Amino acid sequence: MDEPILRAVNLNKAFFMGEAIYAVNNVSLTVGKGEFVAIVGPSGSGKSTLLSLLGGLDRPISGDVILDGQRYSKLSENGLALLRRRHLGFVFQFFNLIPHLSALENVALPMRFNRLARTAVTARAQELLETVGLGSRLRHLPLQLSGGEQQRVAIARALANNPAVVLADEPTGNLDSKTREEMASLFEKLNREQGQTFVVVTHDEGLTGCAHRVIHMRDGQIEKIA
Amino acid sequence: MFFHLGLTNARRNLGRSLVAVMSMAFAALILSSSLSLSTGHPAGSFRTIRMFMGGEISVFGPRFALSRADLEGRGVSPTLAYQFLSRDARTDLIYLEPELYSEGYLGPAGAGAGAGAGVGAGASSAAPRLDLDALTQSLKGIPGVSGVHPVEIYLATMEADVKMPTGATVRKTFATPLRGRDIAFDLRDPGYKGFVVAGRGLEPQDDGALVAVADAHRTIAGYPDLPPGSKVTLKFPKVRRGPDGAAVFDYTNYATFEFTVVGQYALPTRSVSWLAVGPGGSEEVKGEDLFWSTPYLAVPEGTLKKIFSQLGGDGLAFPVYQAGISVPDTTRLNVTLKEVQAALPEHTAVGTAALLSKAQEGALPEPAKEVPMRVMGDPTFQRVTGEPMDLGRLIPILVYLIAALLVAANMLVIVARRRREIGILKALGARGWDVAAMILTEVTTLSAAGALLGFTIVRVAATWTMISNKVPLGRIGLATVADLGQVLALTVGAAIIFGLAPAVAFSRLPAMEVLRNE
Numbered sequence: 001m002d003e004p005i006l007r008a009v010n011l012n013k014a015f016f017m018g019e020a021i022y023a024v025n026n027v028s029l030t031v032g033k034g035e036f037v038a039i040v041g042p043s044g045s046g047k048s049t050l051l052s053l054l055g056g057l058d059r060p061i062s063g064d065v066i067l068d069g070q071r072y073s074k075l076s077e078n079g080l081a082l083l084r085r086r087h088l089g090f091v092f093q094f095f096n097l098i099p100h101l102s103a104l105e106n107v108a109l110p111m112r113f114n115r116l117a118r119t120a121v122t123a124r125a126q127e128l129l130e131t132v133g134l135g136s137r138l139r140h141l142p143l144q145l146s147g148g149e150q151q152r153v154a155i156a157r158a159l160a161n162n163p164a165v166v167l168a169d170e171p172t173g174n175l176d177s178k179t180r181e182e183m184a185s186l187f188e189k190l191n192r193e194q195g196q197t198f199v200v201v202t203h204d205e206g207l208t209g210c211a212h213r214v215i216h217m218r219d220g221q222i223e224k225i226a
Numbered sequence: 227m228f229f230h231l232g233l234t235n236a237r238r239n240l241g242r243s244l245v246a247v248m249s250m251a252f253a254a255l256i257l258s259s260s261l262s263l264s265t266g267h268p269a270g271s272f273r274t275i276r277m278f279m280g281g282e283i284s285v286f287g288p289r290f291a292l293s294r295a296d297l298e299g300r301g302v303s304p305t306l307a308y309q310f311l312s313r314d315a316r317t318d319l320i321y322l323e324p325e326l327y328s329e330g331y332l333g334p335a336g337a338g339a340g341a342g343a344g345v346g347a348g349a350s351s352a353a354p355r356l357d358l359d360a361l362t363q364s365l366k367g368i369p370g371v372s373g374v375h376p377v378e379i380y381l382a383t384m385e386a387d388v389k390m391p392t393g394a395t396v397r398k399t400f401a402t403p404l405r406g407r408d409i410a411f412d413l414r415d416p417g418y419k420g421f422v423v424a425g426r427g428l429e430p431q432d433d434g435a436l437v438a439v440a441d442a443h444r445t446i447a448g449y450p451d452l453p454p455g456s457k458v459t460l461k462f463p464k465v466r467r468g469p470d471g472a473a474v475f476d477y478t479n480y481a482t483f484e485f486t487v488v489g490q491y492a493l494p495t496r497s498v499s500w501l502a503v504g505p506g507g508s509e510e511v512k513g514e515d516l517f518w519s520t521p522y523l524a525v526p527e528g529t530l531k532k533i534f535s536q537l538g539g540d541g542l543a544f545p546v547y548q549a550g551i552s553v554p555d556t557t558r559l560n561v562t563l564k565e566v567q568a569a570l571p572e573h574t575a576v577g578t579a580a581l582l583s584k585a586q587e588g589a590l591p592e593p594a595k596e597v598p599m600r601v602m603g604d605p606t607f608q609r610v611t612g613e614p615m616d617l618g619r620l621i622p623i624l625v626y627l628i629a630a631l632l633v634a635a636n637m638l639v640i641v642a643r644r645r646r647e648i649g650i651l652k653a654l655g656a657r658g659w660d661v662a663a664m665i666l667t668e669v670t671t672l673s674a675a676g677a678l679l680g681f682t683i684v685r686v687a688a689t690w691t692m693i694s695n696k697v698p699l700g701r702i703g704l705a706t707v708a709d710l711g712q713v714l715a716l717t718v719g720a721a722i723i724f725g726l727a728p729a730v731a732f733s734r735l736p737a738m739e740v741l742r743n744e
Contacts, residue, residue: 057653057737078657084737085655096650100238110654112230157654 005197006031006054006165011063013049013220023049024060025220031165034195036187038208041217047201048169050217054199055088055167056080068164085113089158091168095150097142103129103153104138110160128156132186148179155186159196168200172207181206228660231651232667235644236675250676250721253629254713255684271556272578274493274518277421280375280411280550283563284581285361286574355472356546356573364569365551369701370562373552378406378544380530381475382460386450400449402460404523406530406544409433411552418491418524425454425489433528436483440524442490443517452487452523459484460523465538473534473542481537485523493518551575555697557688558705630673630720637669637728645735652737662729669725670718677717681710 006029013024023046031037039047052058054065056072065072067087075083084090089110097106107125116124129138132152134145142150151171158166171187172180184206190196191210200207208214216223276282358376365371384402387395409428412418419427423442440452452458461480468474499513534544553562559577567575641648648661656664685706692702 052738055653078659081652081655081657081660081737083655084653090653096646096653098647098650100234109651113655113660 003033004030005033007066009064011060013060022220036191036198036211038211038214039201045217046220051201087164089163089166091154091158091171093170093173095154102139107156132156165197172204228664229667232664236668236671247676249629249632250673251680253625254677254680256625275582276578282553283551284576285549368565370553372554375550376546377548380404382462404525406527407524408527421491422489423492433526436485437488438485438523438525439489440487441520442492443519446519449521454489456487626720630724634724641732658733662733665729666725670721673717673721681713
């Protein structure tokens with residue numbers, strides 16, 4: 001494994017419904033820089049919860065996540081927000097684009113958060129959309145794009161700030177088979193050509209086929225790593 | 227960035243926020259109306275007293291004092307003493323110059339309080355006179371002032387036969403003050419012309435002629451009736467030069483002039499309504515319009531001065547104790563009043579509303595035919611003629627609170643629909659206060675849009691009124707900017723205070739909501 005960029009140390013996350021139900025149970029994991037890691041498992045196995053903990057979207061009840069030397073447990077909510085802004089990219093199953101912003105504006109959004117110059121932001125957003133094959137759809141609103149195109153916009157947005165890690169939660173879960181294949185190729189290409197680190201929760205064999213490691217989860221625990 | 231997003235959202239949600247925007251527009255409309263009159267009153271208010279006093283502000287002489295307390299800090303010379311004016315009926319100031327009537331002035335020490343009583347009764351040299359030239363000069367440059375009108379009163383007497391309750395007829399002498407009217411001034415609104423109820427008012431060609439207009443209600447207070455067309459013979463005191471070189475009326479030497487009454491005026495003061503109980507216990511709402519009852523005769527200014535000159539006043543200044551200052555734009559009367567007072571630090575300047583209030587405290591002669599005594603002094607039964615409705619500052623503030631609550635509720639609903647969007651923003655790295663700033667920008671923008679709408683509606687009307695009142699465009703512009711500033715400040719303040727609740731609530735929304743909802 002290359003130099004580690006993301007580490008989860010003894011992560012626990014429980015939901016209390018009468019009794020504690022552990023969605024993530026004592027999970028430790030290390031992701032190397034430039035690595036493509038896929039997390040698979042049946043529904044309810046804790047994949048998405050683990051991903052949200054890795055992304056700092058949720059807090060564990062114990063354990064810690066360390067991204068490029070920064071311990072999440074030491075960060076406030078605002079600190080976590082800044083960490084997500086600068087070092088992480090997210091791709092969601094339902095794309096989660098801002099509906100009233102164009103493709104270009106959606107991609108530009110994380111860069112605008114970082115107060116980058118407008119012209120540089122526009123140029124970078126345009127470049128990213130061209131990379132994901134949407135150079136001709138810059139001004140389209142999300143509703144004017146197909147599911148696959150929307151997910152490409154979401155990927156471009158995730159890459160906007162050159163994140164250390166892109167976390168993707170079922171990125172092909174809402175797409176048809178042909179688009180799934182295209183998406184898998186795109187992830188693979190970005191990982192191979194740009195060295196982008198990916199941690200992807202998926203059921204898609206096309207995506208797991210691209211991964212350097214596949215982590216199998218069951219009942220909140222890592223069952224095996226292949 | 228988040229401000230930009232807030233602005234975009236406000237534009238996008240304008241259609242969904244119409245009720246909130248309109249409520250804010252309504253609030254701004256009420257506040258703008260209140261502001262446009264907060265320093266004055268509408269043009270039609272206090273017409274009677276403004277007309278009678280010759281302007282919207284009354285200025286009294288340099289040594290006039292509203293009260294003893296008023297003298298404190300003025301550095302009064304020990305050679306002067308404060309003297310109360312008595313209620314001596316011979317005083318020509320008694321009825322219509324209530325400030326002088328109920329208060330006093332500084333006169334030579336040792337002259338005695340009684341000496342001050344009769345301004346028109348031989349002691350006028352003790353009363354503080356106005357130097358009109360100096361006064362006019364001092365008021366030059368005050369933007370709201372359009373003219374200075376001296377209150378010129380010549381106290382004459384008339385004799386008339388009065389029928390006594392016993393049936394006998396007795397010849398009596400009545401004090402009859404003549405008030406010189408600037409006819410050109412009286413042709414404006416509110417001028418005498420608008421109060422004429424019989425015959426005609428004074429016309430420019432009357433200047434210098436022996437014509438007069440009498441009070442139609444003078445008989446209520448016991449003065450002889452003077453219907454249009456009647457002749458009245460008046461005895462005028464002659465004029466001599468006093469020890470200080472000023473004109474003094476000599477009430478021991480008289481000259482007579484015969485005047486023709488050409489019309490009658492009526493001076494409405496207030497409407498009184500009350501519940502009267504009939505003999506059978508039946509209740510009936512009754513009402514009566516009250517009028518001042520004055521012995522005054524309005525005569526052309528030129529006529530008064532001509533008589534003054536003929537009776538020995540040639541080369542002397544007509545003694546004037548009071549002047550009316552014309553302020554055409556009454557919407558900002560209090561501002562102009564402060565400027566006038568600042569320009570005349572030794573004088574006393576009083577606005578119409580305060581003057582009327584003082585006059586009523588001093589029990590102006592306002593005889594009633596039917597109104598019961600218990601009702602006369604009770605303000606709950608009465609409405610002063612021409613008094614502007616005083617909504618105070620409370621109503622605009624209450625309306626603002628309601629509007630701001632509506633805006634906040636509207637925002638809660640709108641933002642609640644956008645939980646997902648806020649979750650996405652937080653997932654992408656927006657901090658709590660970034661989201662709060664975005665929502666507050668949206669609330670403020672929607673509120674300001676409403677406020678601008680309401681302000682514009684009222685301001686167009688207010689601007690038209692001011693242009694009609696010949697207010698200089700520069701002043702209109704300044705007033706508009708100042709009022710707009712106040713409206714926007716209150717709007718933005720209310721929007722921020724009431725927008726904080728939705729802003730804080732949604733800024734705390736965890737980013738995890740997005741993933742969990744999937």
